[in-house]
Amino acid sequence: xxxxxxxxxxxxxxxxxxxxxxxxxxxxxxxxxxxxxxxxxxxxxxxxxxxxxxxxxxxxxxxxxxxxxxxxxxxxxxxxxxxxxxxxxxxxxxxxxxxxxxxxxxxxxxxxxxxxxxxxxxxxxxxxxxxxxxxxxxxxxxxxxxxxxxxxxxxxxxxxxxxxxxxxxxxxxxxxxxxxxxxxxxxxxxxxxxxxxxxxxxxxxxxxxxxxxxxxxxxxxxxxxxxxxxxxxxxxxxxxxxxxxxxxxxxxxxxxxxxx
Amino acid sequence: xxxxxxxxxxxxxxxxxxxxxxxxxxxxxxxxxxxxxxxxxxxxxxxxxxxxxxxxxxxxxxxxxxxxxxxxxxxxxxxxxxxxxxxxxxxxxxxxxxxxxxxxxxxxxxxxxxxxxxxxxxxxxxxxxxxxxxxxxxxxxxxxxxxxxxxxxxxxxxxxxxxxxxxxxxxxxxxxxxxxxxxxxxxxxxxxxxxxxxxxxxxxxxxxxxxxxxxxxxxxxxxxxxxxxxxxxxxxxxxxxxxxxxxxxxxxxxxxxxxxxxxxxxxxxxxxxxxxxxxxxxxxxxxxxxxxxxxxxxxxxxxxxxxxxxxxxxxxxxxxxxxxxxxxxxxxxxxxxxxx
Ligand SMILES: Nc1ncnc2c1ncn2[C@@H]1O[C@H](COP(=O)(O)OP(=O)(O)OP(=O)(O)O)[C@@H](O)[C@H]1O
Ligand SMILES: [Mg+2]
Numbered sequence: 001x002x003x004x005x006x007x008x009x010x011x012x013x014x015x016x017x018x019x020x021x022x023x024x025x026x027x028x029x030x031x032x033x034x035x036x037x038x039x040x041x042x043x044x045x046x047x048x049x050x051x052x053x054x055x056x057x058x059x060x061x062x063x064x065x066x067x068x069x070x071x072x073x074x075x076x077x078x079x080x081x082x083x084x085x086x087x088x089x090x091x092x093x094x095x096x097x098x099x100x101x102x103x104x105x106x107x108x109x110x111x112x113x114x115x116x117x118x119x120x121x122x123x124x125x126x127x128x129x130x131x132x133x134x135x136x137x138x139x140x141x142x143x144x145x146x147x148x149x150x151x152x153x154x155x156x157x158x159x160x161x162x163x164x165x166x167x168x169x170x171x172x173x174x175x176x177x178x179x180x181x182x183x184x185x186x187x188x189x190x191x192x193x194x195x196x197x198x199x200x201x202x203x204x205x206x207x208x209x210x211x212x213x214x215x216x217x218x219x220x221x222x223x224x225x226x227x228x229x230x231x232x233x234x235x236x237x238x239x240x241x242x243x244x245x246x247x248x249x250x251x252x253x254x255x256x257x258x259x260x
Numbered sequence: 261x262x263x264x265x266x267x268x269x270x271x272x273x274x275x276x277x278x279x280x281x282x283x284x285x286x287x288x289x290x291x292x293x294x295x296x297x298x299x300x301x302x303x304x305x306x307x308x309x310x311x312x313x314x315x316x317x318x319x320x321x322x323x324x325x326x327x328x329x330x331x332x333x334x335x336x337x338x339x340x341x342x343x344x345x346x347x348x349x350x351x352x353x354x355x356x357x358x359x360x361x362x363x364x365x366x367x368x369x370x371x372x373x374x375x376x377x378x379x380x381x382x383x384x385x386x387x388x389x390x391x392x393x394x395x396x397x398x399x400x401x402x403x404x405x406x407x408x409x410x411x412x413x414x415x416x417x418x419x420x421x422x423x424x425x426x427x428x429x430x431x432x433x434x435x436x437x438x439x440x441x442x443x444x445x446x447x448x449x450x451x452x453x454x455x456x457x458x459x460x461x462x463x464x465x466x467x468x469x470x471x472x473x474x475x476x477x478x479x480x481x482x483x484x485x486x487x488x489x490x491x492x493x494x495x496x497x498x499x500x501x502x503x504x505x506x507x508x509x510x511x512x513x514x515x516x517x518x519x520x521x522x523x524x525x526x527x528x529x530x531x532x533x534x535x536x537x538x539x540x541x542x543x544x545x546x547x548x549x550x551x552x553x554x555x556x557x558x559x560x561x562x563x564x565x566x567x568x569x570x571x572x573x574x575x576x577x578x579x580x581x582x583x584x585x586x587x588x589x590x591x592x593x594x595x596x597x598x599x600x
Pocket of ligand 2: 323324325362439
């Protein structure tokens with residue numbers, strides 16, 4: 001119990017700081033405006049309108065959520081090191097790993113706020129246009145939240161040993177590549193010119209988190225699946241959890257040995 | 261926390277175990293291109309329960325580095341550190357320590373009260389005690405009226421230092437580690453901090469503080485370690501480091517360059533800063549002779565003193581190195597300027 005308390009105190013303080021800061025609020029307003037704008041096009045018929053709404057709506061939440069996760073996450077640990085606000089904290093009965101987990105849960109809270117706000121906006125617009133509520137969209141948004149958690153864990157991990165610029169760049173690249181996992185897979189398995197490139201593509205496909213597999217847009221819009229099979233959700237979720245845990249464990253380990 | 265009478269073994273152990281036990285501690289920073297900085301070299305010291313111990317040394321002598329190792333913010337290259345008989349960093353150790361970092365910074369978006377509440381909760385202070393303690397601490401550091409409800413963003417340098425002292429006290433610590441506690445404070449604040457330290461000392465807390473000004477710790481410290489380039493030059497009780505004075509000192513102004521030359525010709529070596537000349541001698545007669553010379557040459561006497569040699573002077577004597585003369589000399593001059 002006493003191990004968990006500091007974690008949530010630190011998470012809470014991180015969320016307070018982000019909410020009272022400028023970055024998140026500006027980004028949220030911009031994101032909301034972008035979603036409203038992208039969903040305001042009047043489509044021809046209801047099916048086409050529905051498809052378009054789902055496609056660009058979910059895409060917007062994913063991309064804007066990732067942007068917010070990166071821009072609020074990269075300073076979480078380096079910012080406290082640079083401003084030395086972490087000295088008084090770590091001189092209290094707080095372990096380094098608790099600090100790292102606290103920051104992660106802080107990021108998780110911020111992601112939750114972001115996704116919830118954008119999702120409410122999205123569902124409202126969807127309801128206004130289509131007069132319907134689609135439970136599959138809720139699953140899709142849940143998966144987006146999962147993606148953002150993995151991304152935040154990666155950002156926390158990178159920021160325990162990288163400069164903040166490095167963290168922004170590398171986490172963006174990982175995010176990008178993870179969203180084109182299928183492309184890497186195809187390159188590795190069907191289009192490789194030689195064994196070396198095949199090996200490179202195959203290993204990097206396995207090394208980067210497969211965000212694309214967590215994206216349910218295609219299933220809803222193109223395939224039109226009426227409901228998701230448990231497997232479709234649980235398999236990518238399982239590997240996401242493993243990825244997240246590894247990133248956090250490494251972050252905790254590295255930060256514990258860091259000189260501050 | 262304090263061993264009770266019902267447990268004589270624990271009481272005995274607590275009394276015998278030094279609160280801080282540093283043995284052969286060294287810290288080397290590794291820089292790029294294989295360069296190294298030896299910040300602390302083979303440092304050994306013990307601080308007993310209830311003792312007030314000061315580390316004094318010029319900039320870059322390794323004071324902050326030593327303190328950070330005690331809080332396991334940095335890790336020793338060599339040697340051993342024990343706090344209350346345990347290695348640093350352990351939550352049980354940390355919960356008995358209050359730490360004021362050097363030039364502390366705090367969350368800009370919290371106000372004074374919220375900040376103390378956060379740290380108090382991190383220390384596991386029960387909320388029934390915490391609210392009252394926060395008010396008391398805000399009162400103690402003079403931030404109750406102005407600062408308690410103001411975001412730290414708007415704090416002045418001195419207010420940050422004050423809230424820093426308050427947060428170091430939030431867990432009612434047995435050991436206080438204060439890195440330059442009077443840094444950034446005005447003369448009143450400096451006196452208040454001195455009183456604060458004496459008060460904590462009276463309450464039986466063990467205190468480790470550091471400063472680059474010896475005069476700042478003389479009044480409060482039981483023992484002092486003088487650190488220079490990471491090495492201890494001298495360690496001991498203040499009285500031992502500052503022997504009895506046999507000096508007389510004449511302070512004069514209004515002396516022309518020729519007048520100074522005349523005084524020098526008479527065998528004195530006045531220390532001149534701007535318009536103020538200080539003539540020192542071990543003999544009272546010589547000082548009266550010098551006073552005559554000052555008067556005859558159009559100068560005025562400001563004061564005749566029997567100054568206690570400060571630790572600073574002691575320090576200079578012990579080291580006698582040019583760079584130290586320069587460092588401490590400039591510090592004294594800037595302090596004098598500030599005091600004017
Ligand atoms: N993070 C660091 N990396 C490399 N060198 C460092 C680091 N921190 C301190 N040093 C060096 O270690 C030496 C001791 O520094 P330290 O901060 O302990 O001195 P100090 O006695 O606290 O000085 P001050 O009175 O200026 O606060 C200095 O030479 C400093 O340059
Ligand atoms: Mg220092």
